[in-house]
Amino acid sequence: MHVSIxxxxxxxxxxxxxxxxxxxxxxxxxxxxPLYLLAGLMLGERGVLPAPAAGEFVQAAASIGIVLLLLAxxxxxxxxxxxxxxRHHLPSAGVDLLANxxxxxxxxxxxxxxxxxxxxxxxxxxxxxxxxxxxxLGDLRRLGNRETPSVLSVLVLEDFAMAAYLxxxxxxxSGGTWWQAVLGALVAVGAVVSAFAASxxxxxxxxxxxxxxxxxQLMLRMLGLTMVVAALAEFVHASAAVGAFxxxxxxxxxxxxxxRAVITPLRDLFAAMFFVAIGLSVAPAGxxxxxxxxxxxxxxxxxxxxxxxxxxxxxxGVGRRGRLRAGxxxxxxxxxxxxxxxxxxxxxxxxxxxVAAYVLVLAIAGPLITRFVGARPTAKSPPSRAGSRPxx
Amino acid sequence: MNVNEVLLPGVGLRYEFTTQAxxxxxxxxxxxxxxxxxxxxxxxxxxGWPLFRLTEEEAEALAQILGAPRIAERFAxxxxxxxxxxxxxxxxTPASPYVDRPLGHTxxxxxxxxxxxxxxxxxxxxxxxxxxxxxxxxDVLVVIGTQEGIDGVTRIIQG
Numbered sequence: 001m002h003v004s005i006x007x008x009x010x011x012x013x014x015x016x017x018x019x020x021x022x023x024x025x026x027x028x029x030x031x032x033x034p035l036y037l038l039a040g041l042m043l044g045e046r047g048v049l050p051a052p053a054a055g056e057f058v059q060a061a062a063s064i065g066i067v068l069l070l071l072a073x074x075x076x077x078x079x080x081x082x083x084x085x086x087r088h089h090l091p092s093a094g095v096d097l098l099a100n101x102x103x104x105x106x107x108x109x110x111x112x113x114x115x116x117x118x119x120x121x122x123x124x125x126x127x128x129x130x131x132x133x134x135x136x137l138g139d140l141r142r143l144g145n146r147e148t149p150s151v152l153s154v155l156v157l158e159d160f161a162m163a164a165y166l167x168x169x170x171x172x173x174s175g176g177t178w179w180q181a182v183l184g185a186l187v188a189v190g191a192v193v194s195a196f197a198a199s200x201x202x203x204x205x206x207x208x209x210x211x212x213x214x215x216x217q218l219m220l221r222m223l224g225l226t227m228v229v230a231a232l233a234e235f236v237h238a239s240a241a242v243g244a245f246x247x248x249x250x251x252x253x254x255x256x257x258x259x260r261a262v263i264t265p266l267r268d269l270f271a272a273m274f275f276v277a278i279g280l281s282v283a284p285a286g287x288x289x290x291x292x293x294x295x296x297x298x299x300x301x302x303x304x305x306x307x308x309x310x311x312x313x314x315x316x317g318v319g320r321r322g323r324l325r326a327g328x329x330x331x332x333x334x335x336x337x338x339x340x341x342x343x344x345x346x347x348x349x350x351x352x353x354x355v356a357a358y359v360l361v362l363a364i365a366g367p368l369i370t371r372f373v374g375a376r377p378t379a380k381s382p383p384s385r386a387g388s389r390p391x392x
Numbered sequence: 393m394n395v396n397e398v399l400l401p402g403v404g405l406r407y408e409f410t411t412q413a414x415x416x417x418x419x420x421x422x423x424x425x426x427x428x429x430x431x432x433x434x435x436x437x438x439x440g441w442p443l444f445r446l447t448e449e450e451a452e453a454l455a456q457i458l459g460a461p462r463i464a465e466r467f468a469x470x471x472x473x474x475x476x477x478x479x480x481x482x483x484x485t486p487a488s489p490y491v492d493r494p495l496g497h498t499x500x501x502x503x504x505x506x507x508x509x510x511x512x513x514x515x516x517x518x519x520x521x522x523x524x525x526x527x528x529x530x531d532v533l534v535v536i537g538t539q540e541g542i543d544g545v546t547r548i549i550q551g
Contacts, residue, residue, distance in 0.1 A: 084399050143430075144441075319438050
């Protein structure tokens with residue numbers, strides 16, 4: 001077997017650099033996603049540090065990355081959480097969709113994009129990053145706050161909306177007609193519903209297909225099944241990502257919990273490659289002209305997310321400061337906006353740099369704003385109440 | 393006591409309750425197995441003050457420590473149903489002649505007719521200990537039997 005020294009060396013250096021960047025981001029309670037994008041930008045052919053040998057691997061790994069991202073999302077999903085969120089937060093989901101997708105669509109129209117481009121940009125501005133936000137709330141130790149369930153509910157409903165949206169976009173972006181897209185969406189929604197029905201009725205059977213006491217077996221079966229389903233989904237133009245999401249949805253209970261544990265490190269690796277690959281596909285020089293548009297869009301949709309969060313938290317009876325915290329928490333965009341570029345980007349060359357710049361701005365600004373807006377004035381000691389001991 | 397359960401989609405569950413002293417406390421149980429204990433004390437009643445964070449193992453130890461004294465209580469509940477039967481915790485004092493000796497050597501059962509149904513050792517509970525179980529200083533024996541029998545065991549154990 002021929003060992004490619006260039007591949008190993010370049011890949012090793014890339015991974016080590018990503019590790020350093022990630023550590024840097026974590027230290028500042030920021031998301032590593034924008035840094036991975038930047039790394040990709042620098043590594044490209046026209047970038048500062050080209051890495052030709054690793055490039056091919058990164059591209060291949062990116063396809064796996066998008067599949068694993070969506071598989072992990074499907075595994076996270078539970079019907080109980082969805083139906084509870086639906087019951088309390090359906091109006092919030094409506095406000096979320098209107099307030100955040102419409103500015104994206106309008107911006108697309110003003111930039112002269114076609115219908116597909118407008119739809120893609122609407123999706124990119126609509127979907128907050130559940131990955132960044134859930135982690136951020138944990139890091140900032142706000143899981144106990146009263147506004148947190150409303151924030152998480154909005155995220156769950158967004159994820160569900162994405163399951164219907166992605167196949168539509170995938171079909172339209174690959175040049176399909178409207179009726180094909182509607183059909184694709186119906187198939188996807190039908191598949192989601194039947195996946196739920198299947199997982200609640202026969203979930204244990206499907207679980208048995210992949211379940212095995214041995215972690216190695218579980219991981220291999222899990223990946224095998226997911227990739228085959230993803231390939232089939234891609235073949236019928238429903239997008240591999242959606243196929244993977246469905247596999248994740250179908251698995252429930254104990255199997256899902258263990259699958260989550262074995263998949264997480266792999267997902268982290270391949271998702272990082274996916275973000276790097278998106279960065280690679282964008283020429284750094286192309287970023288500058290779209291920067292004003294990206295900044296304006298970030299400002300507008302940052303504000304509309306704040307409104308969304310405030311509305312959702314107000315429905316749960318949260319006070320003024322908590323509502324503001326909820327709004328700020330929703331600002332971060334990330335993996336989904338990039339997944340959308342991954343689907344629609346190849347057919348819309350102007351979209352990738354715009355969304356990349358947009359995500360760069362909001363994946364950095366979102367966590368920062370979340371951290372400082374509505375935070376407690378002093379972060380050291382709990383406030384003493386009248387009659388209780390002053391804190392030592 | 394009323395414990396309110398709040399779903400945190402994608403993250404886990406939050407249990408909230410108000411103590412008798414009027415303090416509001418919440419426990420966030422994350423899917424990853426970690427726990428976070430939060431108090432609500434500030435002027436912003438929506439904002440939780442992080443008190444401490446526990447790993448799965450630490451949470452289990454804490455639960456056992458908090459739950460241990462109640463084991464004896466629960467036996468007390470049980471014995472209330474049966475006239476003449478009592479249950480009491482008996483502490484193995486450091487001065488006890490049976491420290492570091494097996495439970496069987498006390499011959500508690502033959503001498504008093506009382507059963508040692510559990511040994512509470514720090515955070516651990518040894519349920520229905522055998523005669524080979526070695527006693528340690530500060531162990532608490534949960535004994536069940538007649539009141540005279542229990543008094544007898546206390547005298548034997550504490551020397």
